Amino acid sequence: MPKNKNHVYTVSRLNGEVRQLLEGQLSRVWLNAEISNFSAPSSGHWYLTLKDTRSQIRCAMFKGRNQQVTFRPANGQQVLVRGNISVYEPRGDYQLLIDSMQPAGDGLLAQQYEALKLKLSSEGLFATHTKRDLPLNIQRIGVITSPTGAAIRDILHVLKRRDPSIEVIIYPAQVQGAVAAKGLCRAIVNANARNEVDVLLLTRGGGSLEDLWCFNDETLAHHIYNSVIPLISAVGHEIDTTISDYVADLRAPTPSAAAELLSKDTVNKQQKLLTQHSRLKQSWQHFLLQKQAETDRLNHQLYRHDPKRRLQTFQQGFDEVQLKLINALERYLNKLTLKQQALLHRLNHQSPSHKLALSTHQLAHQHKRLFDAMSSLMKQKEQQFNHLTHQLDTVSPLATLSRGYSITFDNQGQVLRNTDDIKVGDTLNTRLRFGEVQSTVINATQKE
Template sequence: MNGGGTRPALRPAQLNALARDLLEGSFPSIWVEGEISGLARPGSGHLYFSLKDERAQVRCAMFKGKAQWLRFAPRDGMQVLARGTLTLYEPRGDCQLLLEHLEEAGEGALRRAFEALKAKLEGEGLFAEARKRPLPRFVRRLGILSSPSGAVIRDIRSVLARRWPLLEVELLPVPVQGAQAAPAIIETLRAAYAAGRHDVLLLARGGGSLEDLWCFNDEALVRTLAASPVPVVSAIGHEVDFTLADFVADLRAPTPSAAAELLVPDRGEMRSRLQHLQARLRRRLDQAMERARQRADHAGLRLQAGHPRRRLERGRERTAGLRQRLQATQTARLARRQAALDALARRLAAQAPALRLQRLRQRLALLGNRQHTALRRGLQARLGLLRELGRGLHAVSPLATLGRGYAILQREDGQAVRAASEVAPGEPLEARLAEGRLRLRVDGAAP
């Protein structure tokens, strides 16, 4: 109790939790340089130590997932540069730095220069995803900028030969470490741009320290890569290594071998896909052939129905039918008129005197003659029309052509022969003439 009244008290765990949230919310990821002290590496693989200078120290922890990628062995007394997040270990209330990255302090200046140049180029848009180009679906000619003597080029060639032997690979040898590496790579890149021979350029190197890979952080080299007229793939170092060339490249591969797998398809998969496409194409062709065969059969039937011989036969049949109908009509008409005349004569004979009967008979004979003449003229006119129809049919008949000295060659099945290539030596044929037929046998076909 006090004059201000009672206040609820915090428990230590609550206080530490609040302090941890305050620290983690107030401090972003920070870089700290100092000397390792009290290094402990338990069986879990984690690292625990302090970073100290002449005035203070801070506890640090690095878990196994990050520690396994270290490229050096930390030890007491070593000057290092660490990046991590400030937090509070609640069970003991200790303030500690939870590390994400650790490197020897000699790389500190390079790291700061790297971050400054990265921020500058990123601000200019050189690393923007919008400016990066997709790789060709099938790369025909690949230019590899790498050391000709390292294991990297052997690994790349091995993967490419196994996955896609059709690829044409051209090694563009360059140094990949040292002060002269960046100018040499720039010169080789510009020569490759001018040659215009490659679909893709691959920049590859094995792993190393930040200092070993520093040539790939050269500003002039990064700008030259950004100006490339063809897609550029970077495969520099291991998966945890990043250079400015990786950020500006159109595609970054975690390792050189992974880059080779990304650049070309697997020939086994392509073979399976081609076989599938071939089967689909064969089915489509079979279906198209069947439809074409059906159309050809239908066209053949229509051609047979419209053959001149069939048309001539139908014309003859129609003419014969018309002639029979005409004759039957005329005969019936004559019979009806003759019956009428006979009936009239019988009535007159029964009713009129002999003289009148004589005149009537004369008139009847005259009328009969006129009727006979009219019928004959009508028949002649109808017969003339039939002759005209017959001549028209004869003009389109193949038999008229035969009358001029030509012949029709036919096989045994009655099909007409139109070309020498349709018959074979020794095949029996029949020649239809204007008068009669000849049996023939083919001696040989002229070319």
Template sequence: MNILDGRDGPAGGVSRPARDILSPSQLNTLARDLLEGSFPLIWVEGELSGVSRPGSGHLYFCLKDARAQVRCAMFKPKSSWLKFVPREGMRVLARGRLTLYEARGEYQLVLDHMEEAGEGALRRAFEELRARLTAEGLFEQARKRPLPAHPRRLGVLTSPSGAAVRDVLSVLARRFPLLHVEILPVLVQGANAAAQITTMLRRASASGRYDLLLLTRGGGSLEDLWAFNDEQLVRAIAASAVPVVSAVGHETDFSLADFAADLRAPTPSAAAELLAPSREDLSRRLRALEARVGNLQRQQLRAAMQRADRAALRLQALRPQARLQMLQRRQLDALRRLTAAWKRRIEVDRASLRHADTVLRAAHPQRRLARLRERLAAMAVRPQSAIARRLSSDALHLRGLARSLHAVSPLATVARGYAILQREDGRVVRSVLDVVAGDSVDARLSDGQLRLRVEDAP
């Protein structure tokens, strides 16, 4: 690629280079230096397109609007510090420097910071502030106060021209017309709304005029409700001397004011339902209390009449004539008990005397001598009988012993045809080995003895 000075040479000739010829890489370097030197850090807002995160951890995408797009790169570790996940179509606000990607000859943005734009950024700021205030304990359930059961004066912080205030007043008039309601007009949207609501809330709390404060407005986007996420307003709600009820937006809308308030209602109408007692419920309760008081009075009257009757009976019992009659009855009763006791004692004594007489009669000396003579006569015959019985028993025992000895005696065996052989020295021959040929032995039979000689022996 040649760069010329743009002037024609001699007629019909070719122009000469005004300076040295540059290569594409040199030209890209010059362009990159020009871009980086002319543009410092810049902010760009646009929509993500073609989001890519390869294994290197770098992030590549395009930022585009309705008419153009620009390539962007966010290198690691900057890309790992993002507080959100980049997605196709997400609108972001990015900060970076403009440079040239020389390999393709395209300029691009190299980013060092990126955040969600619009409602996404608001949502992130909401979560960060909520986490910080939660860590401080500002939303703890323990610090929330109970609401008065029957408030007399209610302060409503809201826009006087909004639909929310009409809903609140309509429900309160239907449920409890005796409740005094004061509208404390404030802005509920815009740059000055948070400061105005905070100031009005602090004044109402310090006035001591109200039993309860209601902070309310209708629904809207997160940006519309952003005034109710203001940190100063949240702290003012938590520090209020009067219980605060928050009813901001629809049922699905949540603000930091809801978390700090003593009670969060899903809608303005629901808040009015919660704050004001129903007159029908109060009427039923009054009727029930009236019936209960009537029952208590009747019970107390019956108890008083019973006490009067008992007192009359006691007075009747304390008359002198009645007391004398009572003493006479007690005297007669005591006399009857004494007579019965003496009779029982006399009977016991008589029984004791009869028993003693029987014992004495049994212990008379003549009767005892007669019993002793009878025992002596009985004992005189007892020795002879005992001797006879003993002799008979001993004879039986001896006969038994004789039978036992005879059963084991060798003579009984000899009587059955056997013989007992004895050597000359008197020893019994028990085996053929006890004798030898020529020995003499005695054979004892049942009716005598025989002398025998051994003719042969093994």
């Protein structure tokens, strides 16, 4: 037995301290994984499992957060999520509480971009005090870009219009693709080694996040920061922002705007105004990054002690009970359905209608047999009748008459067989085949 009772944990206390330990040691994390076991109960919260080929983790995304998701998650979908590690104390499971979710393709690039921004900002590459002023009298500009792109044409057009005396040296490099970042780094090194220009302009036209991705390279950022020659970044359109914009001494919203900054006109105030505006914007962006990092740290501390965490735990427990109840009801209903089907089968088997149908069938069969037997008997009796009729006809007096003979009867109706039975004056009736003849005896010859 331990001497100090405080060393004896309850399960609730242990799970609570493990939760505080995980939430204290692990800050917000990004996770790229596949969705499975997704469910959305009536509370509006989402519960899912994120997995890869070897492991999985349970996750929850509460209603206030998932309302910001622009798509409906589905099992098998690859997503990029951001969240905090925690412990669901009632079950003792560690889980990820998601606060952001996006499809994995575009989201991964955006997450890498934000992560690199925070890293380089913490290393001081965006610091305002390291930014160098542009030379006052610019005679030669080095442009790092594609020699066939639209950006160099716009730059040369602006310089020709505003200050044709400025000389332009092009350091050709790819500005898109997997190997573009290395080419841009080599161009910066080459320009610094030759030391023949007053300022460098790193530029290209607009494009998608993937098109501009080579300007978000960490190695390129360090080359820009270490460049001895002041460097201006003018990548894409005004709404496009890359890592090179943050590291450069000055950021121009477009290639044409960069050419405006680097050339003089009759009133040089515009150049100074644009320079100060760009510098102020860089400083403001650097300040925002610092405050964002501090805000994330404070939000994480607030999150750990937020009373809503306890409420979310209760909500998650309620949703689990609700899902279990629904599953139990479905199983119970399925069981009742199977039982009902079995009883219905038995009822149909024992139903009087079934027996009645069977009896009706048997009755019809017996009726047919009786009818067949009667028909057979009638035929048999008819044959017997015809046979007897034939025999009767054979011995019938009528048959004798039909052969030309006649039968004579006395007045008593007796058949006369002998002349001794008649005398003169008797009335006789003679039957022929057709009709009868009545006669009176006038002479009777006796048999000798």
